[in-house]
Amino acid sequence: MQYLLLTSALLLGLASAAVINKDGYPTKSFNVQIGPRPYYLVDNMDEGPLKKKMQSCSEGPFKVSDFVFAHRGAPLQFPEHTLQSYHAARREGAGVIECDVAFTKDKKLVCRHSQCDLHTTTNVLNRTDLAHKCTTPFTPAKDGVPAAAKCCTSDFTESEFESLCGKMDGFNPNATTVHEYMAGTPYFRTNLYSTCGTVMTLNKYIALVDSWRLKFTAELKTPEVEMPYLGYTQEQYAQDMIDAFKKANIHPSRVFAQSFLPDDIFYWIDNEPNFAKQAVYLDERVDTPEGYANATASIPGLAKRGVKIMAPAFFALTKVDGAGQIVPSEYAIAVGKAGMDIVGWSFERSGWLNKGGDYYYQYVSSVINNDGDMYTVLDVLAQKVKIRAMFSDWPATVTYYASCFGL
Incomplete structure (x- = not known):
């Protein structure tokens, strides 16, 4: 009986310590991690x-x-x-x-970061339902003139903005396609965690x-x-x-x-x-x-x-x-x-x-x-x-x- 009581108390203690918050992590345990x-x-x-x-x-x-x-x-x-x-x-x-x-x-x-950076920080240029609303839609590089685009938060409603995916900030000025333009992440960063930022x-x-x-x-x-x-x-x-x-x-x-x-x-x-x-x-x-x-x-x-x-x-x-x-x-x-x-x-x-x-x-x-x-x-x-x-x-x-x- 004493063993059962101790076991029950231990389980209750563990359950209490493992309360999960809305992010899916224990609320009573948060460790700062600095990585390598x-x-x-x-x-x-x-x-x-x-x-x-x-x-x-x-x-x-x-x-x-x-x-x-x-x-x-x-x-x-x-x-x-x-x-x-x-x-x-x-x-x-x-x-x-x-x-x-x-x-x-x-x-x-x-x-x-900027009112007009959506073309370099989100997937808006890939969104055929939204890209045409940009202040300056994508134009490819040609005859020595770099590729260009300008998409601003003020081009879109809040709900349209929230439908976008965040990406690593960057662009390729020599791009001839939207896909090439968006592939401009600086050399010292990574796209590893950039599938679709919220x-x-x-x-x-x-x-x-x-x-x-x-x-x-x-x-x-x-x-x-x-x-x-x-x-x-x-x-x-x-x-x-x-x-x-x-x-x-x-x-x-x-x-x-x-x-x-x-x-x-x-x-x-x-x-x-x-x-x-x-x-x-x-x-x-x-x-x-x-x-x-x-x-x-x-x-x-x-x-x-x-x-x-x-x-x-x-x-x-x-x-x-x-x-x-x-x-x-x-x-x-x-x-x-x-x-x-x-x-x-x-x-x-x-x-x-x-x-x-x-x-x-x-x-x-x-x-x-x-x-x-x-x-x-x-x-x-x-x-x-x-x-x-x-x-x-x-x-x-x-x-x-x-x-x-x-x-």
């Missing part, structure tokens, strides 16, 4: 104290971290802004997950991330159609994005609203001050030397206007000093002096670094020579620039570092 890539990068690092520290963290534990912003989910290997990409980002430890927000023909909000509306993204009790970063994408669009103003667009979170009862402390347009940030400061406390000004002015200088000089004024978080491409946050060391840039120092936070973007978008990196490493290319140097740069950003967070196309890479250093 961080270990490959650590092995590739130059010998030194940082490598030894990173090696010492090889067995974890690895934890969810708000230092890790999932850039479009996990698009290094999954179609961006899809359900599958978001699931991967969550599993890799991202504490904050992104939805870039664009609007449809019927003025509904959906997750897409595209997301803003509301479904909010419900998903909320169910995981994680945080949100939603970027109001700059429209590629003339505004107002059929009476839809930029201000209403900015308000609608915030209203989606309010209607879902999401506390402002869980939301990082973003935009490249300063007027959007100012609108939220003036009209949604609670959400503006974590509004992120994505600063693309740094892309030219003149713009970098002007952006740096403007930091005190932006701080006075109420901007709290600056987010340039992370190349703008470091430089190489006279001793050949990577150090904080003038821009980073100015932001720090103004009492503002910094979020960098975007890790894991560069491919191989053995030739000095590309756009994201342009100010430190002279001292970059292997993939492991990604962690060298991230360490400077975290420890010296003191960034608040880093966007990443493969969150596991940053999660490894964040867990190792308790971020």
Whole structure:
């Protein structure tokens, strides 16, 4: 009898521990999994104290971290802004997950990196019932003129958008057929998980991330159609994005609203001050030397206007000093002096670094020579620039570092 009682109690305990959530996984057991890539990068690092520290963290534990912003989910290997990409980002430890927000023909909000990227990020060109609605239907390459197409969220209703399949972002400019045009995935990514990604509306993204009790970063994408669009103003667009979170009862402390347009940030400061406390000004002015200088000089004024978080491409946050060391840039120092936070973007978008990196490493290319140097740069950003967070196309890479250093 005692044996039977013990057995019954054990079975009840196991049943309780194995409650299944709507995603089909046990609710009481969630393990962050980083996969082999961080270990490959650590092995590739130059010998030194940082490598030894990173090696010492090889067995974890690895934890969810708000230092890790999932850039479009996990698009290094999954179609961006899809359900599958978001699931991967969550599993890799991202504490904050992104939805870039664009609007449809019927003025509904959906997750897409650009208002007009459907021709490179979905199967719309293969959809004979929808392709003809694109702003610019597919035209093949001919006589030295590259292939072209332009398909926008505003070309389709929300229901039409949701019928699409997400694919890896890319295209072949030399294509003479739609099939060839769509086969343009960059060399450092994969089509292995790109059979038919489930595209997301803003509301479904909010419900998903909320169910995981994680945080949100939603970027109001700059429209590629003339505004107002059929009476839809930029201000209403900015308000609608915030209203989606309010209607879902999401506390402002869980939301990082973003935009490249300063007027959007100012609108939220003036009209949604609670959400503006974590509004992120994505600063693309740094892309030219003149713009970098002007952006740096403007930091005190932006701080006075109420901007709290600056987010340039992370190349703008470091430089190489006279001793050949990577150090904080003038821009980073100015932001720090103004009492503002910094979020960098975007890790894991560069491919191989053995030739000095590309756009994201342009100010430190002279001292970059292997993939492991990604962690060298991230360490400077975290420890010296003191960034608040880093966007990443493969969150596991940053999660490894964040867990190792308790971020």
